[in-house]
Amino acid sequence: MDDMKFPNVKEVFGTVSKEYAEFRPRYPSQLFSFLSSLTPHHHLAWDVGTGNGQAAVELSKYYARVVGTDTSEGQIQHAERRPNISYAVTPPSITDQQLDSIFGPESSVDLVTAATAVHYFDLDKFYGQVKRVLKKPGGVIAVWAYWKPRVDPAVDAVYERFFSRTYPLFHPAAKVVLEEYESLPFPFTAVEGIKLEIEEQRNFDQYLGYLGTGSGLVGREDILEEFRADFEAAWGAEVHVTKTVKFPVFLKVGRFEKKGKFC
Template identity: 75%
Template sequence: MEENKVPNVKEVYGTVAKTYAQFRPRYPPHLFSFLSSLTPRHHLAWDVGTGTGQAAIELSKYYTRVVGTDTSEGQIQHAEQHPNISYAVTAQSVTDQQLHSIVGPESSVDLVTVATAVHWFDLDKFYAQVKHVLKKPGGVIAVWAYWKPIVDPAVDAVFERFLSRFYPFSHPAWKLLLEDYESLPFPFAQVEGIKMEIEEQRTFDEYMGYFRTRHALVGREEILKEFSAEVEAAWGAPLHVTKAVKFPLCFKIGKV
């Protein structure tokens, strides 16, 4: 990979789909019970940028039908299966007619979710399609994301030092993540006051596995090697011993 080239996001996530499914953190179950409490009906949920189906599989516990879409065929091939989930690979320029055939017609969707992906989207077009398919009244859109793992002061200090090494290879859209979606355009009546985080027990290898799924670091073996060596020195315990790793979530939740 060229040293100064920002990778194509769709291609990157297709090539690391198996690693993505293994090492990306799992969203807390209470997130989905909360989202389901916001919609008066529970017929249809659309999970956009579904990846390997982490959100879709949880939504299937609350909604009669879930549709998960993604532009990456590699991600969809590794998606978790469930009888009431249907997955589809869509073009970035999916038309309204195609959307109707894959997801549903106008005013048919109870909940639209985007888990750690909306920053990649053509927002104007996406939001127009969301307003078209969400039920009126009562339809809800929820977008959320994580990016920063928190372990302890020693490990976190290594991560902070290496952020400047990661950033030059990041897609410009990653800036929205660094700002915790504060600057993300969101033309919906917002539901305020949502605070949640992911917490998992991870070994050193599992912590580093997460970074092998970050688009800016795929193929950057020298940076990963240096980062890994410094994290190992800071881990402060046998590498097979787990530590609590927290991923704060940032949210935008709204209604039409």
Template identity: 45%
Template sequence: MAIGSYDRQALEYVNGRPQYPPQLFSFIAKHSPHRRLAWDVGTGSGQAALALSEMFERVIATDVSEQQISYAPRRPNITYAVTARAMSLQELESTVGEEGSVDLVTVAQALHWLDLDTFYGHVKHVLRKPGGVFAAWCYREPVVNPSVDCVFEEVFRASVAFWDPPRKMVDEGYATVCFPFRSVVQEGSEEGASTTAPIKFWAKKEMGLEPYLNYMRSWHAYQKAKATGVDLLDEQTVARFKDAWAESENDVKTVSFPVFLRIGVV
């Protein structure tokens, strides 16, 4: 759910963020027995909504940021809606659907921004019973190669003081987030394995140096630091990235983001 400074860096967010892997959506769809209506919460620029529209008859995609939604792809079976940060049940039903009408609720890289007590109440209200599915995922710091990753780690450590407290949930891969649903266990897990362990995927994006730097510029923490006069990507740091990037600034590399999924049923 895009809030605050995400309005100001909406375009950088769209261009710099990874595409979620197809395997993630295939896994979610496999565990969704009904595929009439999906609600994508905090849709941002519509990445998840677009993928879901290939698998569900209808997708309702909501966000608090009109600017973020303006960059989202349009499809006949996707309905975008700008909502307040807190919706009443009446607003929920008029925007998303009546009680028990939604087959799947998804939250991509936004669960940590939500008031979970209120939000989970809304999720349980609209989800189909039985068979309704809830899925939330986040991604963490990218991996390129040892040289680039070394510089990145220094920048990330410097950014820690500027992240809002909810970021801790992302750092933990949503492993400790409140999750009042019956968790889906990944196939192949050993008997007795934790049902709360996030399921890991990898999102990959081909990026040159400038798009990679723009990914960092799209951070909430980067914008917050800059507002206080701290440039996390000053000339010296960018020069170090150029050296680490090696061949040339235009060289395209595979940037891999670890994705952590929590999925459960009501």
């Protein structure tokens, strides 16, 4: 498939970094308390593809130091700051020397996370980096994403039509998200996860704001406008009234069990 007709992920998320920080849902706090319970030490966490830094901020409550990296300078500029978080704009492929300059010696990271991001990575390179930096034994990697907001039957019916119209515009990497990471290669010893769901109260503009941050919609705002009237009719006359919006979360967690090897 010719990727040239699909959006450049780095450029897209840099373009909508402000809107991304404002409209993307927040991950549930129990996710981070669960992940922190899996690592025997809490010295250093690495949040890869950190975006607006929301996962890094939650991790900073449990780990002494958090590093958030992203290829998008725009995203890093809008990332939330905390005293124990450091952010870095990195190239898509980080060299071993760059890893060492950021994290110090090999096997120094307790937890690596990728929140709604890993499907865009070169997995062979990324997993090789994880192998280098994670503590052995005891290091943990966790990747997760969410999909398809659910509101009520009327709004969801319009969303399904909207999704059918826009899905072909998204990068092919989105396919693994639609499959809830079931087809995502993950060469680690699996750790049983927890069932999670994001639940937020949103008004109509906030709901549409989220839809507009999809990578396939940037530069194609006219498509969202095509559906605005239908969404508004489904939402109801008082669009300022909030509704409960639910996003199912799917999670993969793994760890090293033997020094220097995937298990």
